Structure formats: structure tokens, C-alpha cells
Amino acid sequence: MSEWTPNLIVFACNWCTYQGADLAGSLRYDYPSNIKIIRVPCSGRVEPEFVVEAFKRGADGVFIGGCHPGDCHYKEGNYKAIRRFDLLKRILLDMGIETERFQLEWISGSEGKRFAEAMTTFEKNVRELGPCRVKEGV
Amino acid sequence: MADKKLRLAVLMAGACGGCDMAIVDISETLVDVLPSLEVVFWAPTVADVKYKDLEAMPDKSIDVGLISGMIRLDEHEHMCKVMRAKCNVIVAYGACAAMGGIPGMANMHTKEEIFQTAYFDTFSTDNPEGVTPQPSYLLDGKYDLTLPTFYPYVRPIQSVIDVDFFLGGCPPHHSVVLNALVAILKGELPPKGSWITNGKAVCDVCVRNPRNTDEKREMVKEVRRTIDGDPDENKCLLQQGYMCLGPITQGDCGALCPKVNIPCAGCGGPIPGVKDFGLRAVSAIASLMDNEDLVNQIPSPVKLFYRYSLPSSMLGKKVKKV
Numbered sequence: 001m002s003e004w005t006p007n008l009i010v011f012a013c014n015w016c017t018y019q020g021a022d023l024a025g026s027l028r029y030d031y032p033s034n035i036k037i038i039r040v041p042c043s044g045r046v047e048p049e050f051v052v053e054a055f056k057r058g059a060d061g062v063f064i065g066g067c068h069p070g071d072c073h074y075k076e077g078n079y080k081a082i083r084r085f086d087l088l089k090r091i092l093l094d095m096g097i098e099t100e101r102f103q104l105e106w107i108s109g110s111e112g113k114r115f116a117e118a119m120t121t122f123e124k125n126v127r128e129l130g131p132c133r134v135k136e137g138v
Numbered sequence: 139m140a141d142k143k144l145r146l147a148v149l150m151a152g153a154c155g156g157c158d159m160a161i162v163d164i165s166e167t168l169v170d171v172l173p174s175l176e177v178v179f180w181a182p183t184v185a186d187v188k189y190k191d192l193e194a195m196p197d198k199s200i201d202v203g204l205i206s207g208m209i210r211l212d213e214h215e216h217m218c219k220v221m222r223a224k225c226n227v228i229v230a231y232g233a234c235a236a237m238g239g240i241p242g243m244a245n246m247h248t249k250e251e252i253f254q255t256a257y258f259d260t261f262s263t264d265n266p267e268g269v270t271p272q273p274s275y276l277l278d279g280k281y282d283l284t285l286p287t288f289y290p291y292v293r294p295i296q297s298v299i300d301v302d303f304f305l306g307g308c309p310p311h312h313s314v315v316l317n318a319l320v321a322i323l324k325g326e327l328p329p330k331g332s333w334i335t336n337g338k339a340v341c342d343v344c345v346r347n348p349r350n351t352d353e354k355r356e357m358v359k360e361v362r363r364t365i366d367g368d369p370d371e372n373k374c375l376l377q378q379g380y381m382c383l384g385p386i387t388q389g390d391c392g393a394l395c396p397k398v399n400i401p402c403a404g405c406g407g408p409i410p411g412v413k414d415f416g417l418r419a420v421s422a423i424a425s426l427m428d429n430e431d432l433v434n435q436i437p438s439p440v441k442l443f444y445r446y447s448l449p450s451s452m453l454g455k456k457v458k459k460v
Contacts, residue, residue: 047421049414052452053452084421087420088424091417096457096458
């Protein structure tokens, strides 16, 4: 068997983080190749169910990227996202899932470099934690 | 109604008996229904029939089987499988059967931790020899005694057998039970695998809903617990900061708890279209909060949002550290 690589899911908001990822590509910044980006209309669209489903199906880490506060295309989607994120993080912690596996960050369309850096740090943190045991089932 | 009597079986698996009481609570109306019912099995609570009597019945000879309670022991699992073989229709009856219920919160702890507390740590325990329940024991070298095996985690019954219908409530309100029985008698049933429900949320039928009182709905400004004073009897509980799970709970109960100033705890089960009760509750409640700090004031979120549904949730149990 080859060395284990973390399976990472990134929910990227269409208006900011997805554009940021695009820019990171255009500017040829390096970031880990084992992230899988799922484009969502808004970080507020990410239901807690999506996050847990990702973990259940084998993700080792889940990252949500949204617009900076005040920049949301839908005015307050990212405020809803952070409230859900804070609460879900407490639930995941109580259920035995390390908080480093679940991250939320604000990355705008012009922050290609920041996207690449955030992905690198996220990948490194999850790699240190090792595989997530949720997928092994009940 | 059908000419021939409907053969009914009721099994209490890992339950408290409240669900059985709810059937008895139909009282006078039950008398109206009784002529068309033949109770062939109701154990271990009401009728004097033994497990072996049910095992001896021919397969598919019973029309409807109600199972209350969750799966904690191998006895529960075995009897559920027997019920499935003997009954044509199986109803997961009540919050425990459908979702795992209150005992499901034990999934936050391992079997070892539970035994440690129950047989060693509690103040009233006197157990100098450190005895814990064993599945089998040979007494005096000749009496072979057995006890059911205690499973590591609580499971809802649909994880063990195929369930046809679900019924929420802890216990289900007797009118809900009656409606379900009548629906079964008349053969007016929803598609297999669905809840027997009116499809409405508790908020939908709650008299405190701002929509029903012509008030403007606002963001929640503070988090309060039920011990923090009395709520205003006419205003929405969520609006006042009490964590009421009405928005995502089925309202077959007619919003009984909010009517008497108690926030909904979610025993009715998720409204149609919700996959995971607790996570959807997180989504709904968090979006109603006025600011981020409030979210951190919500006490013990897992046990609040998964009070009745932890074993049937997507995570199901606490993930153990290696």
C-alpha cells in the first residue's frame, strides 16, 4: 500500500472562494492536489448534513470557504454559515471528531495566494491527525 | 372496516412501557375499536403470553405488529426478528423504536463506561466483589443460568429488521395511535417506509407561532434555559430564547408541550424531508441567532438536539479515540 493521503472536501462559495481557487490556479500557486472542491452558491448553503455526510463517506477533513463578512452576494449567507459552523463544531467535538478536521475561512476572489496557503495548512493539520475514524461506521 | 378481525401483536423491546400505556390510554375509543381487533401477543406488559408462544405461531399469521423500544440487548434483536417473521406489517411505534429515543443518548458512552457507573461508581452501589452481568453462569456446577447480552451501542429497530411504518412521540399521543390503528384497519396507509403523520411541523400547529398571532418574527436575542424563569405564555418560545425544536419536529401531538410552556424536545421525529434530525436542528436554530456569541451559550448541544434521535443520526455514536 502507498502512503495514506488525507481525503479533503472543500465547499467553496461560488462568488469568493471558488474564484480565489481559480486565481490560485491562474497565478500558478502550489497547493495540495488531494483536495476536492465542491462549488456551492453560498457558504450559507452548506447544511450541517452535507458536512457529516462527507465525513461518513470517507472525508478526513471538511473545509468551508466563504466571502468576507459584509461581502456576501446574498447579503447575510456567510453570517448564517458562521453560526451554523460554530454550533456544528461543538457537536462534532462532542461526538469525538477533532476540530482541526473542520474549518471555515473567509477567502475572497482576489486572494488566490491565501487560498493556496489555507489549503496547505489545512492539509498539513489533517495529515498530522491521521485518518478520520467516522467512516468505519457504527 | 374489514369483516374479519385484525390480528395485532405488541412487543416492548428496550422501552419504558410508556408506549404500551399510550395504547391503553385510548380508553373508551379503544372499546369501539376492540371488536375489530384481536390481540394475539402483547408482551411482556399486558397479555399473559410468552416469547415462545409468539415463536410457535405460523409465519405471516399476524396482520400488524407494533414494536416499542430500542435495541440494547440480544433479546430485543431476536424478538424483533421473530416479530418481523410473524407479522405482515411492522410499525416502529414511538420515539425509541423509530429513532433510538432517550436511551440512545447512551451512545455518547461506551459499554464499559456505563457498567463502571452503574455497577461501581454510584453512591448507592455496594459491589465489593466487582460483579457485572454475565451472559451465562453455571450455578453450583449444575444450573446453567443465562442473561441477555448487553450490546455495545443502542440501535433503532430499523437497523435490525425491515420496518414498514414509523410513528413518533414519547409516548405517541393516544389520538395518534388511534388514527394509525384506524388507518391500518381501513387500509389507508402511506407508502412503505414512511411515517404515519400529518406532515406538519410543531410550529405549524402551535398557537404561539408569530404567524398565528400576527407578530413580526425577529432574530433570537438571548439564550435561556427552562430553569431561567417562566416564559411569556403567549409568545413564541424560540423568540424568547428557549431552545424549542418545533421547527423540525412533526406536529401530530398538536404542540402539546409548547402549550404548557415547555419547549419542544423533538420526540415526534423529523418532519418529512429531513435526513438527520439534530443536524437540521443545528441548521435551523443557528440561523435564527442574532449573533455568533449566542451560539456558544447553547448548553450541551449534542444532548439537546439529539435527545431522541442519536442512534438513528448519521454519526450514530461518539467516535472513540484510538
